[in-house]
Amino acid sequence: xxxxxxxxxxxxxxxxxxxxxxxxxxxxxxxxxxxxxxxxxxxxxxxxxxxxxxxxxxxxxxxxxxxxxxxxxxxxxxxxxxxxxxxxxxxxxxxxxxxxxxxxxxxxxxxxxxxxxxxxxxxxxxxxxxxxx
Amino acid sequence: xxxxxxxxxxxxxxxxxxxxxxxxxxxxxxxxxxxxxxxxxxxxxxxxxxxxxxxxxxxxxxxxxxxxxxxxxxxxxxxxxxxxxxxxxxxxxxxxxxxxxxxxxxxxxxxxxxxxxxxxxxxxxxxxxxxxxxxxxxxxxxxxxxxxxxxxxxxxxxxxxxxxxxxxxxxxxxxxxxxxxxxxxxxxxxxxxxxxxxxxxxxxxxxxxxxxxxxxxxxxxxxxxxxxxxxxxxxxxxxxxxxxxxxxxxxxxxxxxxxxxxxxxxxxxxxxxxxxxxxxxxxxxxxxxxxxxxxxxxxxxxxx
Ligand code: SF4
Ligand code: SF4
Numbered sequence: 001x002x003x004x005x006x007x008x009x010x011x012x013x014x015x016x017x018x019x020x021x022x023x024x025x026x027x028x029x030x031x032x033x034x035x036x037x038x039x040x041x042x043x044x045x046x047x048x049x050x051x052x053x054x055x056x057x058x059x060x061x062x063x064x065x066x067x068x069x070x071x072x073x074x075x076x077x078x079x080x081x082x083x084x085x086x087x088x089x090x091x092x093x094x095x096x097x098x099x100x101x102x103x104x105x106x107x108x109x110x111x112x113x114x115x116x117x118x119x120x121x122x123x124x125x126x127x128x129x130x131x132x133x
Numbered sequence: 134x135x136x137x138x139x140x141x142x143x144x145x146x147x148x149x150x151x152x153x154x155x156x157x158x159x160x161x162x163x164x165x166x167x168x169x170x171x172x173x174x175x176x177x178x179x180x181x182x183x184x185x186x187x188x189x190x191x192x193x194x195x196x197x198x199x200x201x202x203x204x205x206x207x208x209x210x211x212x213x214x215x216x217x218x219x220x221x222x223x224x225x226x227x228x229x230x231x232x233x234x235x236x237x238x239x240x241x242x243x244x245x246x247x248x249x250x251x252x253x254x255x256x257x258x259x260x261x262x263x264x265x266x267x268x269x270x271x272x273x274x275x276x277x278x279x280x281x282x283x284x285x286x287x288x289x290x291x292x293x294x295x296x297x298x299x300x301x302x303x304x305x306x307x308x309x310x311x312x313x314x315x316x317x318x319x320x321x322x323x324x325x326x327x328x329x330x331x332x333x334x335x336x337x338x339x340x341x342x343x344x345x346x347x348x349x350x351x352x353x354x355x356x357x358x359x360x361x362x363x364x365x366x367x368x369x370x371x372x373x374x375x376x377x378x379x380x381x382x383x384x385x386x387x388x389x390x391x392x393x394x395x396x397x398x399x400x401x402x403x404x405x406x407x408x409x410x411x412x413x414x415x416x417x418x419x420x421x422x423x424x425x426x427x428x429x430x431x432x433x434x435x436x437x
Contacts, residue, residue, distance in 0.1 A: 022186050027172035031251045031313040047165045052185030055178045060252035060312050064290045072188040088312035088321025091256045095287055
């Protein structure tokens, strides 16, 4: 699919240069443990970035159902997940019998970090991506 | 059409926002508003763009939306025969109308709809877990089980009582998480030495219902059982029970409704005895299976 961007889209300089990991955004729909303004701002930044991404309503809900979609969502040589505490996310996938790869996964915590910090980390190319992808 | 038997079944409808060749990109505000609303309504959303990847198509039903110049997006043709896929032109639609359209498709393909539930269940951090089985003994709702490797596992997620984190409080290793809990380390935050100390203090669970449950679960203390069974003064026992429940509720953060549904001390003890016997039988079966160099019993044979 070709990249078609709206005129007013903001593309981070860095995204043009480095290799981007695949992005997964968790909306924590079924409970408001992620501050609404943080997830709204992160989603807005993602939308404006011109980068491809997957977004799911609630990883906890998917894990509770052992949703097979978790496997395809995490099957990437490099993955960046915007959700909550890394320990929680990692063991959620494990509990759903779809463990995350041992390496190449970065989990950003929208529960603790500011929207700005999460967005910046989410949209920057990863060091060493090129070697593995 | 998929039939949803319980709140833990069903597949989300995946909405693919197509803005590639043969389509016109959405305005930023429309896209952001539509995406946020779709996620809030329980839809998965993907935005594929050149120079990046999204997850591949699988059995999840797909709804491809876009402001198409033709009937369908040309670049999506290749994936069209890989699974259930619907296309809708959203040219000129406001975010609310896009969400309404997604609702209609979700219903028609029988995908999972938004549920009235909070996904609340324990998640085990196996880096910390020592397989002591205290959680299995403690949980009164059969949430835990053992797998074919005799490892503790969470089996019946939907049995877990919403907002009750009590089992995480009795885990001596702080290995049980509830990602939607309000505080760390139970919510997945880093476990600090002081957390371990605090959790190690443990609640005196023996006070529950006035019976010495933990002691009876673990060491079958005769004295404890005697104390419970010889309790004659009912009003005193009731008062004691109330006091203990209050303490337990406070220390373990157990919601009132869960306390109301707790079985009697006798039921708990009976259940613990059964669980221990089952575990023993399994271990014996496993040992004899290994001795005979036969494959170990399957998970079905083992389920509690
Ligand atoms: S993984 Fe974290 S952010 Fe996602 S739904 Fe669960 S608690 Fe919320
Ligand atoms: S109580 Fe904690 S350490 Fe023991 S088996 Fe359960 S999760 Fe593992």
